[in-house]
Amino acid sequence: MKKLLSLTPLLLFALLIVFLWRGLSLDPKKIPTAFLEKEAPTIQLTDLLSQQTTLSNQDFQGHVSLLNVWASWCESCRQEQALLLQLQAKHFILYGLNYKDQDANAIDWLKQFGNPYQKIGVDRAGSTAINWGVYGTPELFIIDKHGRIRGKQIGILTQSIINESIIPLLQKLEKEPA
Amino acid sequence: MRAVLALFLCISLFFGGHAKASTDLYPLPPAKEKQFQGLMHQFRCLVCQNQDLADSNADLAADLRGLIYERVLAGQSDEEIKTYLTDRYGDFVLYQPEFKPATWILWMMPVALLVLAAIGFYYFVNQRKISA
Numbered sequence: 001m002k003k004l005l006s007l008t009p010l011l012l013f014a015l016l017i018v019f020l021w022r023g024l025s026l027d028p029k030k031i032p033t034a035f036l037e038k039e040a041p042t043i044q045l046t047d048l049l050s051q052q053t054t055l056s057n058q059d060f061q062g063h064v065s066l067l068n069v070w071a072s073w074c075e076s077c078r079q080e081q082a083l084l085l086q087l088q089a090k091h092f093i094l095y096g097l098n099y100k101d102q103d104a105n106a107i108d109w110l111k112q113f114g115n116p117y118q119k120i121g122v123d124r125a126g127s128t129a130i131n132w133g134v135y136g137t138p139e140l141f142i143i144d145k146h147g148r149i150r151g152k153q154i155g156i157l158t159q160s161i162i163n164e165s166i167i168p169l170l171q172k173l174e175k176e177p178a
Numbered sequence: 179m180r181a182v183l184a185l186f187l188c189i190s191l192f193f194g195g196h197a198k199a200s201t202d203l204y205p206l207p208p209a210k211e212k213q214f215q216g217l218m219h220q221f222r223c224l225v226c227q228n229q230d231l232a233d234s235n236a237d238l239a240a241d242l243r244g245l246i247y248e249r250v251l252a253g254q255s256d257e258e259i260k261t262y263l264t265d266r267y268g269d270f271v272l273y274q275p276e277f278k279p280a281t282w283i284l285w286m287m288p289v290a291l292l293v294l295a296a297i298g299f300y301y302f303v304n305q306r307k308i309s310a
Contacts, residue, residue, distance in 0.1 A: 008298070009298075034264070034265060034267055034268040035265075035266070125241075126238075127245075130241060130245060133265075133266030133267050135224050135225055135267075136238065
């Protein structure tokens with residue numbers, strides 16, 4: 001008993017080391033996702049390419065959708081654009097949220113790098129983005145057939161993220177009843 | 179002497195760097211001003227981290243300041259504003275974590291350690307008395 005007691009400080013120290021060691025492997029850039037499994041927040045934005053069209057929550061009903069937050073001034077958005085076009089080629093429905101951008105720049109940018117989006121909501125003030133809990137560009141939301149947010153990718157996409165997490169999730173959601 | 183001065187400087191810099199969101203940009207009646215400034219220090223600048231909203235120059239932080247300003251002006255309570263932000267950005271947006279089951283360990287650990295240490299110390303001292 002006495003021996004055990006004298007070992008206690010060592011055990012406590014070992015426990016502390018375990019916790020600190022774990023702490024080292026945590027990524028402070030990795031941010032928890034609010035809204036998961038919840039109804040997508042309100043969105044009601046004029047389309048970038050057609051003033052008569054609006055992007056609204058109605059657009060998320062009845063099919064799986066992706067909403068990508070992007071801007072023409074965003075370097076990472078340019079780098080991941082090919083991957084978004086790849087998703088479009090696989091017949092996934094993509095919407096864009098053009099964040100704090102100038103319409104002319106955004107339109108030019110799409111001409112240059114391709115447009116994977118069915119509709120693009122213009123959020124010049126960034127207020128819809130805040131309502132969606134957006135940190136910055138790029139940010140990709142995955143929305144199920146009932147308009148609930150089921151997944152989110154903060155930061156730049158890579159081929160392996162697409163193959164290993166995005167596409168499997170999209171396929172799973174497509175199997176769910178409408 | 180120089181070491182003492184340096185230490186004093188460090189300490190005063192540490193306590194002196196308490197940023198205040200500009201009152202010129204966000205004019206408010208005194209009562210609401212206090213609420214606004216209080217809220218500014220409760221929330222994290224999400225993109226720069228380890229800065230509160232009052233302290234940060236980042237774009238998103240400015241937007242969130244504006245949003246909180248409008249809500250304070252509209253007469254919303256601290257609680258309503260806090261709920262709005264945590265619904266969207268999670269507990270991560272709070273500088274001071276909430277006291278709830280998931281954070282009990284975080285909050286109770288220092289107290290628990292102190293109690294443990296006190297018990298350990300008590301036994302240690304007692305043992306020495308007996309053997310002496």
